[in-house]
Amino acid sequence: MKKILLGLTAFIGMNAMAETVPGDSLTNVELQNVQVVSTRASKKTPMAFTDVTKDQIKAVNHGQDLPYLLSLTPSITITSDAGNGIGYTSLRVRGTDPSRINITANGMPLNDAESSTVFWVNMGDFASSVQSMQIQRGVGTSTNGSGAFGASLNMQTENISQKPYLGLDLSAGSYYSHKQTLRFSTGILSNSWGFQGRLSNIGSKGYLDRASTKLNSYFLQAGYFGDNTLVKLITWNGVEETYHAWNYTSKYEQSLYGRTYNSCGEYYDADGNTRYYDNQTDNYHQQNYQIIWNQKLGYDLNFHATLQYTKGQGYYEEYKRKRTLFEYDLDPAQTWGVSDLVRQKKMDNDFYGAVASLNFDNHFNLQATLGGGWNKYDGDHFGLVTWVKAPVAALVPNHKYYDNNAKKTDYNVYGKVNYAIVPNLNAYADLQYRHVNIKMAGPTDDIDWKAYSRIVYDVDKSFNYFNPKFGVTYDITPNHKAYASYAIAYKEPTRNNFENNIKGGLEMPRSERLNDLEVGYKYQSTTFSAGANFYWMKYKDQFVLTGELDNIGEAITRNVPKSYRLGVEVEAAWKPVDWFRWDANATWSKNRVKDITVTLTDESVAHLGTQPLAFSPNWIANNIFTFNYKGLTASIQSQYVSQQYMTNTGFKNYQTLDDDGNPTDVSMMLDGHFTTNADLSYRFRLPQLGLKDVTAGVSFYNIFSAKYDNNGWAAPAYTMNNGQVVATGYSDSDQYEAGFAPSAPFHFMAHLSLNF
Numbered sequence: 001m002k003k004i005l006l007g008l009t010a011f012i013g014m015n016a017m018a019e020t021v022p023g024d025s026l027t028n029v030e031l032q033n034v035q036v037v038s039t040r041a042s043k044k045t046p047m048a049f050t051d052v053t054k055d056q057i058k059a060v061n062h063g064q065d066l067p068y069l070l071s072l073t074p075s076i077t078i079t080s081d082a083g084n085g086i087g088y089t090s091l092r093v094r095g096t097d098p099s100r101i102n103i104t105a106n107g108m109p110l111n112d113a114e115s116s117t118v119f120w121v122n123m124g125d126f127a128s129s130v131q132s133m134q135i136q137r138g139v140g141t142s143t144n145g146s147g148a149f150g151a152s153l154n155m156q157t158e159n160i161s162q163k164p165y166l167g168l169d170l171s172a173g174s175y176y177s178h179k180q181t182l183r184f185s186t187g188i189l190s191n192s193w194g195f196q197g198r199l200s201n202i203g204s205k206g207y208l209d210r211a212s213t214k215l216n217s218y219f220l221q222a223g224y225f226g227d228n229t230l231v232k233l234i235t236w237n238g239v240e241e242t243y244h245a246w247n248y249t250s251k252y253e254q255s256l257y258g259r260t261y262n263s264c265g266e267y268y269d270a271d272g273n274t275r276y277y278d279n280q281t282d283n284y285h286q287q288n289y290q291i292i293w294n295q296k297l298g299y300d301l302n303f304h305a306t307l308q309y310t311k312g313q314g315y316y317e318e319y320k321r322k323r324t325l326f327e328y329d330l331d332p333a334q335t336w337g338v339s340d341l342v343r344q345k346k347m348d349n350d351f352y353g354a355v356a357s358l359n360f361d362n363h364f365n366l367q368a369t370l371g372g373g374w375n376k377y378d379g380d381h382f383g384l385v386t387w388v389k390a391p392v393a394a395l396v397p398n399h400k401y402y403d404n405n406a407k408k409t410d411y412n413v414y415g416k417v418n419y420a421i422v423p424n425l426n427a428y429a430d431l432q433y434r435h436v437n438i439k440m441a442g443p444t445d446d447i448d449w450k451a452y453s454r455i456v457y458d459v460d461k462s463f464n465y466f467n468p469k470f471g472v473t474y475d476i477t478p479n480h481k482a483y484a485s486y487a488i489a490y491k492e493p494t495r496n497n498f499e500n501n502i503k504g505g506l507e508m509p510r511s512e513r514l515n516d517l518e519v520g521y522k523y524q525s526t527t528f529s530a531g532a533n534f535y536w537m538k539y540k541d542q543f544v545l546t547g548e549l550d551n552i553g554e555a556i557t558r559n560v561p562k563s564y565r566l567g568v569e570v571e572a573a574w575k576p577v578d579w580f581r582w583d584a585n586a587t588w589s590k591n592r593v594k595d596i597t598v599t600l601t602d603e604s605v606a607h608l609g610t611q612p613l614a615f616s617p618n619w620i621a622n623n624i625f626t627f628n629y630k631g632l633t634a635s636i637q638s639q640y641v642s643q644q645y646m647t648n649t650g651f652k653n654y655q656t657l658d659d660d661g662n663p664t665d666v667s668m669m670l671d672g673h674f675t676t677n678a679d680l681s682y683r684f685r686l687p688q689l690g691l692k693d694v695t696a697g698v699s700f701y702n703i704f705s706a707k708y709d710n711n712g713w714a715a716p717a718y719t720m721n722n723g724q725v726v727a728t729g730y731s732d733s734d735q736y737e738a739g740f741a742p743s744a745p746f747h748f749m750a751h752l753s754l755n756f
Contacts, residue, residue: 025162028188031230032131032159032223034294035106035304038357038371039143039154040134044418044426046471046483047140047518048533048569050074052133054158059633060679062171062699062751063179063202065120066127067091070153072622074569075137075587077615077641079711081245083207083260084175084701084744088121088242088282093137094537094565095591095616096150097545097557099494102143103153106234106290107355108308109145110155113377113408114495116146122238122286122312124215125200128169128181129236131158137569138535139469139487139516142414142432144355144373147465147491149514149542157234160194160223161185165692166756173699174747177204188225195222207744209262210276211245228296235289242282244316248712248739251667259707259742267319267340277319277342284314284347300363305356308375315346317386327447328385328401330394334452339390343401345445349379353410365420372413379406383445404442404457406495411435424476428485430469436492437462446503459498463511465490471518480523487516497543500556510559513540530572537565544593544648545614560648562594563613583624591616593648598718598725606718606725611650615711617642617672631683633697636676644670646714646738649727654716654737656729668716668727668738673708677701681751695753705745714738 041049050073060069064085067078071091081088090098099116102109110118120126133155140152164187171179178201185196202215219236244264253261265280288310295303322338325331353375360368382403388395414432421427440457448455471485493509501509520533543557567589575581591613597605619642626635645652646668653665681697716727716737729737 025188027227028162028191028225028230029159031225031228031294031296032232033156034230034296034302034359035292035306036132036134036154036156037302037359038304038369038416039104039107039141041136041141042367042418044367044420044428044473045141046426046428046473046485046520047136047138048074048520048535049134049136049140052135054131057127057130057133058753059681060699061127061169062749063173063177063204065089066123067120069127070133070135072585072624072637072639073135074571074585074622075151075567075589075620076135077617077620077644077710079741080743081208081711081741082204082211082213083245083710083742084177084204084747086177086202086204087206087211087213088119088246090117090120092615093135093151094535094567094587094589095613096565097615099146099496099557100149100491100543101151101153102140102146102148103155104143104145105155105288106157106292106306107144107154107304107357107373108290108306108353109373109375109410111146113146113351113375113410114379114406116494119284121213121215121240121242121282122284123236124202124217124238124240125179125181125198126217126219126236126238128183128200129158129198129219131156137533138518138537139467139489139514142371142412142416142430142467142469144412145375145410147434147467147489147512149489149491149512157219157221158196160196160221160232161187163187168754169751170753171749171751173749175205175207175744177747177749178202179749192225193223194225195220197221206243206245207260207747208245208742209260210243210265210280211262212241212243214241215239230292230294232290232292232294234292235287237288238284238286240282240284244280244282244318245741248741250736250739252735254740254742265319267321279317279342280319282314282316284312286314287311300361302359303357304359305354307354308352310351312347312349312351312379315344317342317344325388325390325392326452328383328399329454330385330388330392330399330401332394337390337392339388339392341385341389342387344384344386346382346384347379349377351375351377367416367418369414369416371415372411374409374411376410377406377408380404381406402443402445402454404440404444406457407437407439408495409435409437424474426473428469428471428473430487432465432467432469434465434467434490435462436465438492438495438498440495440498444499444503455502457498457502459508461493461508463490463492465492465511479525480521482519482521484519485517487514487518489514489516493543497557500558506558509543510541512542512559514538514542527576528572528574531570533569535565535567535569539563539565542593560593560596564592564594565613565616566590579627579629581624581626581628583626584622586619586621588619589616590618596648596650598649600725601717601719604720606720608649608725611648612645614646614648615644615670617644619672633679633681633683635679637678638674638676640672640674642672646670646712647716649718651716651727654714654727654729656735656737658735666729666735666738668714670709670712670740673706673743675702675706675708676704678703690756692755694755696751698748698750700746700748702744702746706743707745708743709740710743711741712739
């Protein structure tokens with residue numbers, strides 16, 4: 001799996017270097033790669049994908065979360081609540097939100113079973129323990145876990161090194177950001193055993209006020225290597241404490257208090273002074289275990305199986321102002337008392353299962369895989385009230401006001417075949433059956449205010465999906481290649497979809513279906529490579545971002561009957577001399593929802609026709625210049641992202657009144673932005689001090705201090721005015737129907753890496 005899709009190494013602008021190892025060492029490396037063979041694309045797979053190597057990851061891994069390390073690969077946009085890439089971050093691919101991106105580690109699903117999202121804040125510095133990654137855009141190959149509706153990210157954890165080492169990575173920079181990583185390995189002992197690990201600490205105060213992050217983590221693995229057998233025990237841990245920054249702020253608030261204003265935790269003391277609650281934090285502990293068995297059964301056959309268990313526990317604490325005590329089961333007589341209070345929302349969950357695959361390769365004209373997996377999630381959700389400002393007789397220590405449970409069972413089986421019909425023409429087929437069952441039961445944290453009773457979950461839904469994929473690859477000449485593929489994929493609703501629809505009194509959410517056509521061309525020579533990929537993604541009942549946030553800051557999605565994403569991805573790489581390389585990629589896309597409707601303030605429904613999909617820019621472009629001279633490396637990286645709608649209605653503004661009572665328009669758009677980063681590093685040796693190599697450098701981010709927002713929300717009212725639908729505020733002088741997440745201006749991280 002050391003093959004690099006040419007031109008897609010753009011984001012750091014350097015050639016991938018595979019580890020050169022002889023004899024038994026090569027066998028060890030091959031054995032350690034078996035677990036990703038079944039779910040990764042190869043040069044014969046007719047789809048768009050990007051391979052990212054360990055060296056490429058290391059070159060940009062100075063403290064920011066993993067989505068930021070992938071930000072310059074094609075068709076990706078990123079978000080950061082804290083504004084500087086440390087803390088709660090996410091990535092979108094081709095405009096699809098994170099819950100539609102399948103993410104695996106060693107073939108095991110990482111997506112949260114309920115939200116289908118990976119919370120990178122729970123996996124601090126995981127990138128330091130990754131051997132390689134592959135991003136497949138579109139449906140991609142069959143994989144384990146949640147359905148891929150925009151992309152899949154396949155990660156392989158690091159191989160146990162052939163030789164012992166001790167390494168230390170240090171970073172420090174703006175906003176008190178820092179990263180310390182200790183790496184160590186015994187190497188392969190007696191050609192049979194090895195132990196390797198990492199200890200990490202990451203912290204930052206964030207660009208936004210109080211948007212602090214504290215991440216502690218470790219990664220440990222032990223492996224046994226036989227002639228044809230590998231057995232690994234892997235465990236990694238993440239403990240996080242993050243101050244809330246998920247409210248976002250209106251442009252009006254920013255004009256009063258500045259771009260760094262963060263309303264989370266805000267309250268007023270007895271004298272009416274503004275205060276901020278110290279423990280307005282999110283706290284979570286995630287522990288992962290994997291047992292991996294890779295077995296070579298012959299020259300052309302290998303087998304892989306993995307058992308996994310993930311334990312998650314945590315809570316977030318929040319100061320709530322002037323809340324009705326009835327909401328928290330503290331007012332049984334319904335006297336409608338109101339008070340400030342502190343609540344905790346807690347989670348306690350278990351996720352376990354297994355995956356396996358049998359892989360055949362005759363090293364001539366046939367590759368085939370038979371695989372599948374079974375996984376189960378069992379999660380408890382409950383809420384506690386820990387303090388109430390007003391005297392309340394019903395309050396007892398850790399008063400519990402809701403308690404519900406969610407279970408999800410997911411199993412699948414798939415078969416893949418790559419067959420060379422003639423020497424230059426390769427056919428690909430991939431068939432998957434997938435079964436999902438979702439159960440939800442128990443009282444929720446929300447009240448049905450019409451019935452004055454707590455909403456209760458009562459969900460038991462099963463889904464059965466058949467996901468076929470077909471394609472061809474044609475090597476026109478040794479330098480030219482073309483491919484085409486067509487895939488159909490289905491995806492189940494998430495717990496959040498059920499929850500938000502139940503709260504809103506809507507019909508039960510429906511499964512999504514995606515028909516994905518990909519057509520591409522690649523050219524490769526010794527100094528230049530280029531490629532283009534056309535995609536047409538037609539959806540039925542796609543869950544799209546509405547622009548709204550739920551009560552814990554997560555983006556709300558709803559089914560829309562018809563929508564599509566149409567685009568072209570182009571990329572090129574040119575290396576005319578050894579010391580200079582130029583990489584570039586760009587995406588143009590058209591993303592539309594058909595027959596969109598809105599509910600007006602008079603409860604009638606208005607039809608808006610075809611409109612742009614939210615958070616889906618028309619243009620994304622990346623440019624990277626890289627210079628290497630002896631031990632010195634310098635790179636300049638630029639990105640352009642065009643404007644993005646924050647609703648699916650086509651409205652760029654909503655109407656309200658300013659402080660003087662004059663009509664004014666308030667933006668509901670993320671403006672387009674152009675940013676430039678630069679990195680300088682120098683690598684040298686100090687053998688007299690026992691150092692194999694030292695790399696020192698500094699990374700400069702957003703060097704021209706572009707003022708832009710990386711994310712946001714919008715939820716205006718809609719009214720009919722002179723026969724036209726108009727987006728408005730909910731009341732006069734109200735300028736809080738849209739919120740924005742500002743990105744940091746110029747900032748930097750200095751970094752030092754020592755290898756003994």
